[in-house]
Amino acid sequence: MGDVTPPPLQGPTAKEKKYDRQLRLWAASGQAALEDAHILLINSGPGVVGVEALKNLVLPGIGQFTILDSSVVAEEDLGVNFFLDESCLGGFRAEHCCNFLKELNPDVQGNFVTEPLQSFITKPNALQPFTLILVTSPVVPEILATISVYAQQHAIPAFYTHSVGFYSHFSLLLPPAFPIVETHPDPETTTNLQLLTPWPALSKLAEEKTHGLDSMIDDDHGHVPYVLLLLYYLGRWKASHNGLVPQSYSEKTAFRDLVRSGERTKTAEGGEENFDEAAKAVLKTLNPSAPGSSVKEVFAAEECQNLTKDSANFWVIAHAVSTFHQTHSVLPLPGAVPDMKARSKDYIELQNVYKSKAREDVAEVLATVRSLEKELGRSIPIDEKEVEAFCKGAGYIKLVRGRPFHIARPNEMVKWGDRARFAAGALENPDSLILLYIAFLAYDSFVASHLIDALGGAQKVPGLDAAEPDTQKMIGIAEAIIDSLLNEASRFIKDPEYSEIKHASARFVEEIVRAGGSELHNIAALTGGMVAQEVIKVITKQYVPVDNTCLFDGIASKTSVLRL
């Protein structure tokens, strides 16, 4: 323990009190990242989903937001948008929503732009102030393409959202390499104790604490920490199995029986909790700690293999950790020990053995980082804390490769590229909502080719006046997209499956046309919640974001996430 800070005389600050419930999820570092963010909402259509998403971001305290929307508040807005009231009729929607949203949190700065999107977007550096962009449909394909290119070039995350009746969708465009260190895996399933590769200090502690196990008095016997019991029985197992640890399932169950055989059952409690814990931990903990596929993906990445002077810190540390793994065949020890039946002193001793080893591992990785920095000629040293955090979460780091939005244009089919095979396969999976995604592509394609009047005015959504005539057109567009996808994937689906797919597609399309471009508040609010969760994950670089398309079906109440 060493030096300790004395308890503070007063409690938490006002800000800590207000944000208490969320700081427990993303800590001060996540909160600081939120406060540095400036989100642009490009609002179109009924404009509810975007505003609902902003509500969920203003409340936890993002730094700034800007709403870009040139529409004027009409009577119908008041029946679906909570951030408008009768006093707003005839005014700019952006301005009034902005003002009502700002009331939710005085710490947040809100701005609005009422200039039409077409002219705003052509100005030089128009998007430069923003750290994240939310676009809601409908939007002209060329503009969506401009935003998609800008976002990729500047590594700015962008969301494209539909909320139409009972259905919704969003696609998330992340930078080409989006690594996450703090993925917050479930501590119950991710404990890494490295029992198969104990280091000398751990082996020594196990020997000490299990010495004369059989002749211990009951109270001592019942308080040996289960981690040390497992090491003791592993020693016995190896002695009778040519020095090998239990590997197959049947060997592990046999090993579990061996552990169980040591339990004293004639105690006052009729058993021993520590032996019980040991037996239960056998299948979970006796696995070689090979890195998972997402960690291997990071190690194999081009950016990790070929470092440059300007490589992001993440890649320099990843390279150093990969070197550590090559040398030791294990990842750095995270150092956390779960609670277990034990005496306080023994548990703390065990905890310290794990902590010291974790610190040694960090030191080794840090030394590699320093020599890499020297080799590469980098001038600013990477913070030790960053290396420490990486080593702690090394087993669960994650890399997401951002991909551009699909832009649906009339007379031009969407290209699925290397995801064509996957997408075509999903057509035959009844749990996938890919047909709903295709219905939204058809929606965009329809909107892009239909105007309300001939003067180049607003775009016309399907089903605006009456559903029937537009439904047939939309079904045709969706079928063309399906056929083009199958063609690109060189895949042929026979009847009756092919007809079933078309029938299911037509039902999604029909339901979308029924909406006539309208939003239902419940679906907009729910989707705004999902988008806001994802925005928070992306900005804080904590937890794992959607990769890269999410659909919600409010009839069946289910989601589907597709990598497209």
Added chain:
Amino acid sequence: MAEVEPSVLSNGSDNSRARWKHLDNFLTRPGAFTDSEFQAGLGIERLETIKILVIGAGGLGCEILKNLALSGFKNIDVIDMDTIDVSNLNRQFLFRASDVGKYKAEVAAAFVEQRVKGVKITPYCGKIQDKDDDYYMRFNIVVCGLDSVEARRWINATLVGLVDPEIMDSLKPLVDGGTEGRLPAQSEEVIDFEADGPTGFKGQAKVILPTITSCIECQLDMHAPRAAVPLCTLATIPRQPQHCIEWAHIIAWEEERKDITLDTDDPEHITWLYQKAFARAQEFNIPGVTYSMTQGVVKNIIPAIASTNAIVAGACCNEAFKIATGTNPFLGNPESNNYMMYSGDDSIYTYTFEHQKKDDCPVCGNLAKEVEVDGNRTLQEFVESLAERPEAQLKKPTIRTEEKSLYYQSPPSLEKQTRPNLKKKLHELVSDGEEIAVSDPAFQIDFKFKLVFKK
């Protein structure tokens, strides 16, 4: 089904329907999934007349009230006994800093009424238990946004009790949302002690048709209580910072400040517990006790954010809207999915399934629930176990068999008379396979259990 001009159906002026243009697309047009009985415009009438009750005006409740008002519901009641705390402001968006200390139900109702013209929201600032059957009978749909399992069980049992097969309107669909979700604990899994599980991105929404589909009580194992730390660990062998905090909370306070009622909202009290816990942790070389953790453990704080509430409340109100208007099939139709679980911490994952009704559900089933017990244990031990068993969670049980009273919590005379039974072994009191009835002051109904002795 032909499309009908909404203005023909509306009993208000054309202008008043203009506001509901978006909603009317669904209320007047059939869809690919609506059934043949769909009648254009009927939904408009139903939204005007239906009375809907919202329980809870907190994080979920604020969202639910806003969503229902903008779904076209006109008559809403809301119950909540709590007042507004500063830590609510990061998500309960109907409240401002100047509202701290006021009743949630009142402030929330007034805010939504003022923002959405034409909706009537009647608040009640008190407990759901204050109201009787006649009160609950008045509503057509109940939507719950609660963080307490106990209150959920109470309203669930009440709504099941209201059902009279002769009277159609006595069956009130219950739509229930929650964000405190824990997945069902598998029995062989060790539940580690931790103050804050990463539950902030998770939630669930479900629909219950009382007596017809799986009820809250049928689903009780989905809300298994956190395993308590044994008292002897707290008293003699603490290992975690949380153990030191629980020690200060349960033991030190009793010993040193018995005369002061612990108020977990009083910063002086939390500071005292924190300092006690900190000193004890130092004594045992345990690192990690902080003020924030002390508050979290003592108040059993669950992390909460606006976006998760928005998802759960949106899913609940979407179901309520479909039930009321018939604009699409809803969750909870017999023999179809009735439960959606949402998890957002690792990508987005939903699991939507049918939770099966249980024949031995103490509330909606007619069979006694089988419970395995050790006949050599005492009645006292059985009473204690009832609080912890995930399928029971009864804290003050009164127990009787068909013939005799085994233990009564009250009145005092009966308690005294039955107290000696607590020391007796179960096999001395009941026979193998005998049914017992358990009542608890927290619930109006009896729980029936069939005690089967362990072989």
